[in-house]
Amino acid sequence: MKLKNRIAITRRGYRMLGKYCPGLIRGKVIIAVLEALAPLVTVWFSARIINEIEGNRDTGTLILLVLLAVGINFAFSLIRNAMSRVVSEKESKMWNSFTKIFSDKQMNMRYADLEDQEIQKQRQKVQENLFMFGNGLGQLVWDTPSLVKVIVGIAASVALTASLFTAGTGNILLDSRLWIIAAAGLMILSGLINSRLRKKEDEFFKRWTDGTVWFNRAFMFYGHALYAETTRAKDVRLYRQDRIADREMRKMNEMNLNDRETGRMSACEGGMELIRGICNALCYLYVVAKASLGAFAVGSVVQYVGALMELVKSFSDLFFILSENRVYTGHLEKLFEYLDLPDAKHQGGLPVSGTEHTIEFRNVFFRYPGSETDVLQNVNFTLRAGRKQALVGANGAGKTTFVKLLCRLYDPTEGQILLDGRDIREYDYDDYMKLFSFVFQDFKLFAFSLGENIAAGENYDAAKAEECIRKAALYDRYREMPDGLETCLYRDLSEKGVEISGGEAQKIALARALYKGSPVIVLDEPTAALDPIAEAQVYAGFSSMVEDRTAVYISHRLSSCQFCDEITVFDKGRIVQQGTHAELLENPAGKYRELWDAQAQYYIEQ
Numbered sequence: 001m002k003l004k005n006r007i008a009i010t011r012r013g014y015r016m017l018g019k020y021c022p023g024l025i026r027g028k029v030i031i032a033v034l035e036a037l038a039p040l041v042t043v044w045f046s047a048r049i050i051n052e053i054e055g056n057r058d059t060g061t062l063i064l065l066v067l068l069a070v071g072i073n074f075a076f077s078l079i080r081n082a083m084s085r086v087v088s089e090k091e092s093k094m095w096n097s098f099t100k101i102f103s104d105k106q107m108n109m110r111y112a113d114l115e116d117q118e119i120q121k122q123r124q125k126v127q128e129n130l131f132m133f134g135n136g137l138g139q140l141v142w143d144t145p146s147l148v149k150v151i152v153g154i155a156a157s158v159a160l161t162a163s164l165f166t167a168g169t170g171n172i173l174l175d176s177r178l179w180i181i182a183a184a185g186l187m188i189l190s191g192l193i194n195s196r197l198r199k200k201e202d203e204f205f206k207r208w209t210d211g212t213v214w215f216n217r218a219f220m221f222y223g224h225a226l227y228a229e230t231t232r233a234k235d236v237r238l239y240r241q242d243r244i245a246d247r248e249m250r251k252m253n254e255m256n257l258n259d260r261e262t263g264r265m266s267a268c269e270g271g272m273e274l275i276r277g278i279c280n281a282l283c284y285l286y287v288v289a290k291a292s293l294g295a296f297a298v299g300s301v302v303q304y305v306g307a308l309m310e311l312v313k314s315f316s317d318l319f320f321i322l323s324e325n326r327v328y329t330g331h332l333e334k335l336f337e338y339l340d341l342p343d344a345k346h347q348g349g350l351p352v353s354g355t356e357h358t359i360e361f362r363n364v365f366f367r368y369p370g371s372e373t374d375v376l377q378n379v380n381f382t383l384r385a386g387r388k389q390a391l392v393g394a395n396g397a398g399k400t401t402f403v404k405l406l407c408r409l410y411d412p413t414e415g416q417i418l419l420d421g422r423d424i425r426e427y428d429y430d431d432y433m434k435l436f437s438f439v440f441q442d443f444k445l446f447a448f449s450l451g452e453n454i455a456a457g458e459n460y461d462a463a464k465a466e467e468c469i470r471k472a473a474l475y476d477r478y479r480e481m482p483d484g485l486e487t488c489l490y491r492d493l494s495e496k497g498v499e500i501s502g503g504e505a506q507k508i509a510l511a512r513a514l515y516k517g518s519p520v521i522v523l524d525e526p527t528a529a530l531d532p533i534a535e536a537q538v539y540a541g542f543s544s545m546v547e548d549r550t551a552v553y554i555s556h557r558l559s560s561c562q563f564c565d566e567i568t569v570f571d572k573g574r575i576v577q578q579g580t581h582a583e584l585l586e587n588p589a590g591k592y593r594e595l596w597d598a599q600a601q602y603y604i605e606q
């Protein structure tokens with residue numbers, strides 16, 4: 001990657017850290033400056049003290065030097081400790097903030113992309129790299145202090161060693177200014193070799209992580225998800241799927257996880273240490289040679305050796321950091337590629353006013369991303385204000401997909417959906433969404449209080465929530481709940497949380513839709529999990545529940561669709577019939593009749 005791009009990516013990384021982890025980088029920089037200066041302050045004062053002892057031995061000067069050395073170091077460590085507490089607190093929360101980066105993206109990205117396998121893989125890889133190895137943003141956080149230390153270290157060490165090269169010994173060879181070039185050359189050379197070794201090490205690391213992505217995913221699945229997630233644990237126990245998991249885990253444990261790559265990485269590390277050692281030895285030799293010829297006092301040996309070692313280390317670190325920068329900008333680039341995936345574009349700005357609306361599907365075709373077939377084909381459908389519409393059809397006929405298009409999770413591949421004659425994309429997205437309350441088949445409740453679940457927010461109107469609970473036939477269960485609306489659902493976040501059955505959850509989802517009070521209510525199999533009495537209660541109360549709102553009602557229980565004004569029959573992605581229950585039954589060759597007969601025979605026979 002070009003340097004210009006690396007700089008741009010690094011800057012973007014810092015901006016992102018500034019947004020999600022405010023104050024973290026600033027704190028790290030301050031600590032790093034203090035840490036870089038502290039040893040050099042000690043070296044400088046030690047040299048002055050030894051020289052004073054060797055020379056004038058002035059007690060006042062000695063006391064002053066010692067007090068200054070101790071005082072400055074004490075002040076440094078006070079500030080550093082105070083800052084460290086704040087910074088480590090921020091750093092411990094850094095991972096939560098990184099999680100937020102992904103949740104923000106997932107919340108805003110196109111829904112279709114959320115389901116896209118390739119994009120899921122892309123996200124998984126970026127997340128694994130970040131959360132398992134700290135690659136990208138983590139490295140940027142950790143490398144920033146090193147970079148600051150290197151810059152401060154090089155500047156201070158150069159200042160402390162400058163007089164080493166000018167101090168004369170009388171020996172032409174040792175006094176030659178060429179030593180400056182030689183020293184600089186040596187530092188740069190060692191840094192470059194280190195950098196190359198680091199690059200190699202990174203290549204091996206990449207190969208190693210590529211090989212482990214699948215391993216980690218499978219390991220988490222077989223070792224954790226299968227047993228820990230209650231959605232799966234039931235079936236795992238009943239069908240003893242743990243035996244398959246054990247077999248797979250055994251196979252994985254026997255796998256050779258790129259041992260060759262880890263061996264090569266260690267060899268690179270060893271090579272880097274060796275180069276640093278050789279440079280240190282050469283510096284020692286030069287300083288000691290000059291000191292032994294009387295170029296400077298013994299105390300200065302401490303200063304020069306200390307500063308030269310710091311310089312060698314700083315140069316080596318500098319090249320290391322530069323090569324690290326190449327590595328983490330590579331990871332950051334991948335992160336940004338993911339974050340730059342187009343967000344859902346809700347560009348329309350038309351306000352939606354009033355409550356009586358007509359929604360029309362006009363020649364709508366839809367195909368899921370990555371799929372080869374149209375799931376909806378030439379769908380034409382009009383939903384008038386206040387009408388109760390039932391959608392029926394066999395599994396996979398396209399009913400839920402129709403609703404997903406209605407609520408703008410996807411856009412039609414062809415055709416248009418119109419609200420009062422205008423394409424729904426022209427309207428303000430939030431305004432449009434306020435028109436609907438949905439209950440999906442795979443609705444989700446959250447481990448918050450019952451009231452918050454129903455109101456989908458922290459502040460709720462208790463009387464209204466209770467009214468919706470009553471309409472959703474949940475009142476008896478609600479009265480048993482220990483803390484009423486404050487009762488926490490599930491035990492994920494609260495020990496006092498209550499576990500609820502599938503049917504009770506469905507009633508809560510229904511109450512949530514009623515609470516929203518939108519002019520259009522869309523119910524996708526809202527009673528599938530309800531017992532016959534609760535189902536009858538819901539149907540009996542359907543009119544009062546839905547009132548004069550527009551309703552779209554999907555159900556496989558055809559008898560329950562009779563109270564709708566119109567029934568629309570889907571078959572293989574097409575609308576094949578529309579009419580009232582009685583009208584549709586009249587057509588003996590119709591799909592509705594076929595579905596009805598298939599379902600009714602069991603009731604008739606009994």
Ligand SMILES: Nc1ncnc2c1ncn2[C@@H]1O[C@H](COP(=O)(O)OP(=O)(O)OP(=O)(O)O)[C@@H](O)[C@H]1O
Pocket residue numbers: 115368369371375393394395396397398399400401402
């Ligand atoms: N995310 C998806 N990606 C690809 N295909 C999908 C996706 N979701 C649904 N499908 C396919 O679209 C078709 C219609 O599914 P849809 O869920 O709309 O049917 P449905 O009529 O609601 O069925 P059911 O009565 O079983 O709920 C099915 O063949 C299904 O496999």
